[in-house]
Amino acid sequence: MHAAAVAAEFRPLPRIGPLESARRHWLLALLPLIVIVPVVAVVAASRRPTYSAEARLMVGRLNLSEPGAIQGYAQAAQDLAATYPLVIDADGVIDPLARTFHMTRQQVISSISASEVPSSAIVRVDATAHSARLAVSLANAASGALVAYLSAQNRDDPDVARLYERMQAAELAYQKAKAALPTTTRTTTAPRPPTPAQQRALANAALAQAVLQAAIRNYQSTSQIATVSSLLEPVVSAHQATSDRTSKLVLATGIALLVALVLGIAAATLQANSVVRRALVLPAWEPEE
Numbered sequence: 004m005h006a007a008a009v010a011a012e013f014r015p016l017p018r019i020g021p022l023e024s025a026r027r028h029w030l031l032a033l034l035p036l037i038v039i040v041p042v043v044a045v046v047a048a049s050r051r052p053t054y055s056a057e058a059r060l061m062v063g064r065l066n067l068s069e070p071g072a073i074q075g076y077a078q079a080a081q082d083l084a085a086t087y088p089l090v091i092d093a094d095g096v097i098d099p100l101a102r103t104f105h106m107t108r109q110q111v112i113s114s115i116s117a118s119e120v121p122s123s124a125i126v127r128v129d130a131t132a133h134s135a136r137l138a139v140s141l142a143n144a145a146s147g148a149l150v151a152y153l154s155a156q157n158r159d160d161p162d163v164a165r166l167y168e169r170m171q172a173a174e175l176a177y178q179k180a181k182a183a184l185p186t187t188t189r190t191t192t193a194p195r196p197p198t199p200a201q202q203r204a205l206a207n208a209a210l211a212q213a214v215l216q217a218a219i220r221n222y223q224s225t226s227q228i229a230t231v232s233s234l235l236e237p238v239v240s241a242h243q244a245t246s247d248r249t250s251k252l253v254l255a256t257g258i259a260l261l262v263a264l265v266l267g268i269a270a271a272t273l274q275a276n277s278v279v280r281r282a283l284v285l286p287a288w289e290p291e292e
Contacts, residue, residue, distance in 0.1 A: 018276055019272065019275040019276055020272075021268045021269075021271070021272050023275070024268070024271040024272040024274070024275035024276070025267070025268050025271045025272075027271070027275050028270075028271040028274050028275055029271075031267065031270050031271045031274055032267040032268055032270070032271040033267060034267060034270075035262075035263035035264075035266040035267040035270070036260070036263040036264065036267060038263075039259050039262065039263040039266075040256060040259045040260055040263055042259075043255050043256060043258075043259035044252065044255070044256050044259070046255075047251055047252045047255035047256065048248070048252055050248075050251065051133055052133075052246040052247055052248040052251075053131050053132070053133060053246070053247050054131065054132055054133065054134060054135045054137075054138040054244035054245065054246055054247075055129060055130070055131050055138060055244055055245050055247070056129070056130050056131075056132075056135075056138040056139045056141070056142040056241040056243070056244040056245075057127060057128070057129050057130075057142060057239075057241055058127075058128045058130075058142045058143055058145070058146040058237065058239060058240055058241045059120075059125055059126070059127055059128070059146075059237070059238050059239040060087075060125070060126040060127075060128065060146055060149070060150065060235050060236065060237055060238060061124055061125055061126075061235070061236060061237075061238040062081075062083045062084045062087070062124040062125075062126065062235055081119075081122070081123065081124055083124070083235075084119045084120070084123065084124045084125060084126050085119045087117070087119075087126050087149070087153065087235060088116075088117035088118050088119055088126060088127075090117075090149065090152065090153065091115060091116065091117035091128070091145070091149060092112055093152060095148075095151075095152035095155065096145070096148045096149055096152050097111050097112060099148050099151075100115070100141070100144055100145060100148055103144060104137075104140075104141065104144070114130055114131050114132060114141060115128065115129065115130050115131075115141060115142075115145045116128075116129050116130075117129070117145075117149065125238070126149075126235065128142055128145050128146040128149065129142065130142035130145055130241070132244075135243065135244035135246070136244075138241075138244040139241045139242065139243065139244050142241035143240050143241050146237055146240075147237070149235070150235050150236065150237065153235050154235075169218050169221075170215070170218040170219055170221075172218075173211070173214045173215040173217075173218040173219075174215055174218075176211045176214065176215070177208070177211040177212050177214070177215045179211075180204070180207045180208040180210075180211040180212075181208050181211070183204050183207070183208070184201075184204050184205065184208055185200075185201050185204065
C-alpha cells in the first residue's frame with residue numbers, strides 16, 4: 004500500500020485552468036478588484052492636477068513688394084520654425100520669466116516647452132502649472148519672451164549693414180565708370196569701332212555693373228532672411244488650460260484593474276490546484292488498519 008501511495012505521489016496531478024479556478028473561487032478572484040481598484044481611484048482623484056496651456060506663434064510677415072520675396076519663403080519659414088523651439092531655454096527667455104513669476108530658473112525650464120507644428124511655419128509654446136490661471140499666463144508670457152529675445156538678437160544685423168554699404172560703394176563705382184565712357188560709346192550709331200581706351204572704359208563699366216548687381220542680390224537676400232527671422236509674432240494666445248485629472252484617473256484605474264485581475268485569477272488558480280492536490284495525495288498516505 005505504501006508503494007501505491009508513492010506512485011500516486013509522483014503521478015502528474017490534474018491542473019485546473021485560470022477560468023475554472025476563478026469560477027470555483029470567485030470571491031477570492033474578486034477580492035483584489037474590490038480592494039485595489041477603489042483605493043487607487045481615490046488616490047488618483049485626490050492628487051493635485053496639472054494644467055496645460057498652449058500659445059502659438061507664426062514665422063514671417065513678409066513684404067511681398069521686395070524683389071524675390073516669395074521665392075524660397077515657405078521653406079525658409081519652416082526651417083526657422085524648426086529652429087526657434089531650441090531657443091526656448093535661452094537665458095534671455097528664462098530669466099525674465101523667472102523674475103516675473105517669482106520662480107527659479109529650473110522651475111521655469113521644467114514648466115515651459117516649445118515645438119514646431121509639422122510642415123508649417125507655426126511654433127507651439129506649451130506651459131504647465133498647478134493652476135489654470137498660472138498655466139495660461141505662463142504660456143502667453145513665454146511666447147512673448149521668445150519673440151522679444153529673437154527680435155533683440157536679429158535687430159541691427161551687422162551683415163545687412165555691411166552689405167548695404169557695399170551696395171552703395173558698388174553703385175558709386177558704377178556711376179563713375181559710366182561717367183568715364185566717351186560720348187561716342189554711349190550712342191548706338193557710332194561710325195567707328197571703339198579705340199583701346201574706349202574699350203577699357205566699356206570693360207570697366209561692365210565690370211562695375213556686374214559687381215553692383217551682385218551686391219544688390221546679396222543685400223536683398225540677406226535683408227529678406229533677417230526680415231523673416233525677426234518677425235516671429237503671436238497668432239493664437241492661450242485663453243484656457245486643460246487638466247490632466249481625468250486622463251490620469253483613467254490611466255491609474257485601468258492599470259489597477261489589470262493588476263487586480265491578474266492577482267485575483269492567480270490567487271484563485273493557486274487555491275484551486277492546492278485543494279485538488281490535497282484531495283488526491285493526502286488519502287494515499289493514510290495508514291492501513
